[in-house]
Amino acid sequence: MNDLTFDPKLRRLDLAARAAWLYYIKRRTQDEIAVELNVSRPNAQRLVALALSEGLVRIRIDHPLTKSIELGERVRERFELTFCDVAPSGARGNDAPSGVAHRAAELLENFLSPKTPQVLAFGTGRTLREAARLVSTMSRPDHKIVSVVGNLSRDGRASPYDVVMRLSDRVGAQCYPLPLPVIVDTEEECAILKAQRGYRTLQDLYEQADALMFGVGRLDEHAPLLIDGFITPEEFDATRRLGAIGELTSRSFDASGRVIDDAIARRLTAMELRRSPTRPTILVASGREKAAALRAALVGRLGNGVIIDEDLAEALLCDAQ
Missing domain, CATH: 1.10.10 (Arc Repressor Mutant, subunit A)
Incomplete structure (x- = not known):
């Protein structure tokens, strides 16, 4: 035997x-x-x-979101994030909301759901604007929705990517836009605007915010800041010469995530970015073309959470190797 x-x-x-x-x-x-x-x-x-x-059991999850879930966990671990949500990538019509916008709307509803007063602060961007439109209507009159970036060009034209007014209308919240040019002509003018009571009120709310959500902008020939006329080609070129690779709330940063502080930055009306945030600071982006900008923001600890699509997640992981 x-x-x-x-x-x-x-x-x-x-x-x-x-x-x-x-x-x-x-x-x-x-x-x-x-x-x-x-x-x-x-x-x-x-x-x-x-x-x-002992490996006697192999569990297979058979669901369309399996790839997204796996990518999300890898991105979360790689960049030491507290939150990571990856939406499936896929073709969509020009008017159809992206999967990232839907996921951002879901998270926004979670942030908005408490009936106790909440302060939420936002940047701008196409995807954030879509997300605001998708949020379910509710009544939150004690909540405050705050913009941390100006919404005007220097000639007075309004930004097409406003988030706070759209979102406030959806949920009946108090709206605090920043009705200033994204960038002004002189540092002196910027200092005068920031000294106004209304600006200081928004600054205080920004510091008190329970959660923040920012769109990630690329700084290349397709940069919305340049295309939409918020900065001039000369200003754009000067920022690029300093190594700018991306922007959050119109504030540029280089490949290491260092926020660039130059004469242009000192004429921006946007609130200052905070490194290594302790409160939820969610960066929202989609598409492989955002990989360099988002990776730099995460390396620089400018956010602690992301909502992205599979294509961008794969590009992030590839760049990180």
């Missing part, structure tokens, strides 16, 4: 395999497994755990 038949370790693995088959395939309870294998209930529980630890 083969002596291996009586090997206690192999015998226990046999029992573990039987316990796992009963638990995962037959859907038996641990009490039922204990009776069938003639062991105690705690022992039945340990046998199922042993089957997992």
